[in-house]
Amino acid sequence: MTFQNTREFARELDSKDTLNHYQEQFIFPKVNDKRVIYFTGNSLGLQPKRTKAYIDEIMNDWAELAVEGHFYAEKPWWDYQERFAEPLSKIVGALPSEVTVMNTLTVNLHLLMVSFYQPKGKRYKIICEEKAFPSDQYMFQSQVHFHGYKPEDAIVEIKRREGEHNIRLEDVLAKIEEVGDELALVLIGGVNYYTGQVFDIKTITAAGQKAGAKVGWDLAHAAGNIKLELHDWNVDFAAWCSYKYMNSGPGNASGVFVHERHHNDPDLPRFAGWWGHNKERRFKMEPNFDPVHGAGGWQISNLPVLSLAPYLASVEMFAEVGMDALIKKRDHITSYLEFILHEIDKEVAGNFEIITPSNPEERASQLSVFLHGEGRSLFDYLMKNGVITDWREPNVIRLAPVPLYCSYEDMYDFGQILKKGILGK
Ligand SMILES: Cc1ncc(COP(=O)(O)O)c(C=O)c1O
Numbered sequence: 001m002t003f004q005n006t007r008e009f010a011r012e013l014d015s016k017d018t019l020n021h022y023q024e025q026f027i028f029p030k031v032n033d034k035r036v037i038y039f040t041g042n043s044l045g046l047q048p049k050r051t052k053a054y055i056d057e058i059m060n061d062w063a064e065l066a067v068e069g070h071f072y073a074e075k076p077w078w079d080y081q082e083r084f085a086e087p088l089s090k091i092v093g094a095l096p097s098e099v100t101v102m103n104t105l106t107v108n109l110h111l112l113m114v115s116f117y118q119p120k121g122k123r124y125k126i127i128c129e130e131k132a133f134p135s136d137q138y139m140f141q142s143q144v145h146f147h148g149y150k151p152e153d154a155i156v157e158i159k160r161r162e163g164e165h166n167i168r169l170e171d172v173l174a175k176i177e178e179v180g181d182e183l184a185l186v187l188i189g190g191v192n193y194y195t196g197q198v199f200d201i202k203t204i205t206a207a208g209q210k211a212g213a214k215v216g217w218d219l220a221h222a223a224g225n226i227k228l229e230l231h232d233w234n235v236d237f238a239a240w241c242s243y244k245y246m247n248s249g250p251g252n253a254s255g256v257f258v259h260e261r262h263h264n265d266p267d268l269p270r271f272a273g274w275w276g277h278n279k280e281r282r283f284k285m286e287p288n289f290d291p292v293h294g295a296g297g298w299q300i301s302n303l304p305v306l307s308l309a310p311y312l313a314s315v316e317m318f319a320e321v322g323m324d325a326l327i328k329k330r331d332h333i334t335s336y337l338e339f340i341l342h343e344i345d346k347e348v349a350g351n352f353e354i355i356t357p358s359n360p361e362e363r364a365s366q367l368s369v370f371l372h373g374e375g376r377s378l379f380d381y382l383m384k385n386g387v388i389t390d391w392r393e394p395n396v397i398r399l400a401p402v403p404l405y406c407s408y409e410d411m412y413d414f415g416q417i418l419k420k421g422i423l424g425k
């Protein structure tokens, strides 16, 4: 399709967009009395209007039933997490028994590393991406320390080539081969938070496992954003937060995937708690831990249902829409945004550069723009004029045209504001 940088054209795309009406299901902040153009769904998704009712339901059950709510609430709290199995498994391409929800992302990655990072003899190294999200870097450092190794020896980063913004698949595979029988774990962000680069999860997982390592994924920027087939790709484990593309609210609960083949492994160490104990016998208060067969066996505490409620609202919305429709719009609107950026760049001559891969196979709902010119003041200008983006040092703004609530007209309007911000403030 040949795109045009006009309001009429953008409106025509909106009129043909089957997801366009979902915008009305979200609450947008306002700047200058106008709803914002929201590009930071990769950091914190907008609040769906339906979410409040899910929270109210729990508040009402709590008021009316108090402790009895665990078993007699409209949606009983003691097994509330099971409502996620079906819809969440579809979102991440898993069997229902392979997913659960609990804790928060970094906590879950730590808990999964307890099970899947078991350094022994010469096999103790972890491969990750260069400039992984800082929380992941701190996690790796603390985990290798915990096992008695030195981070500079045990953590192997895959580097970008000189002058390049993204990591090449061939370099990931070469590094895995090079580390070979010293490799204990590969753990990478499925979508890089900074550049928006999408990694080839299937190929990297197979290569890591061929080298004798376990392979896990931080799917913070991938869940609800890219097509995942975690079961078929044979991924060992994964975790993601729900507050980005999945719109479940600030700091909210995390999802976890553990591949079926690990469910009955009696030798796998894990940190246990009563919510991971055999569901039928949980309230018999027995002394010996008998894990639930499935990802639920990694649960520890009883669930914070007040924070799971918004997540449930979200997965039900995803079930309605389906990942295929989301991804179709995602690719189209991201390409339109890329076109708008190139059009504006022609007029402002080399003020910025898109560092996200231009190949649609290697990107999803994010374009990261490196600003050569004014940087921070341009970011401030956009914010003041109702374009919510985020700033990442040293000079990058990230734009996520989230398909559930961004419109094509938003992309056009953004282009006009950006141009004014660079040329004519
Ligand atoms: C890739 C990645 N990993 C980890 C985190 C940390 O998540 P949390 O603070 O929920 O543990 C984030 C976002 O904050 C992230 O983007």
Ligand SMILES: Nc1c(O)cccc1C(=O)C[C@H](N)C(=O)O
Pocket: 042, 043, 044, 193, 220, 251
């Ligand atoms: N969770 C966040 C927060 O509480 C404050 C600021 C930012 C965040 C984020 O989630 C950042 C996000 N992971 C990122 O990709 O940058």
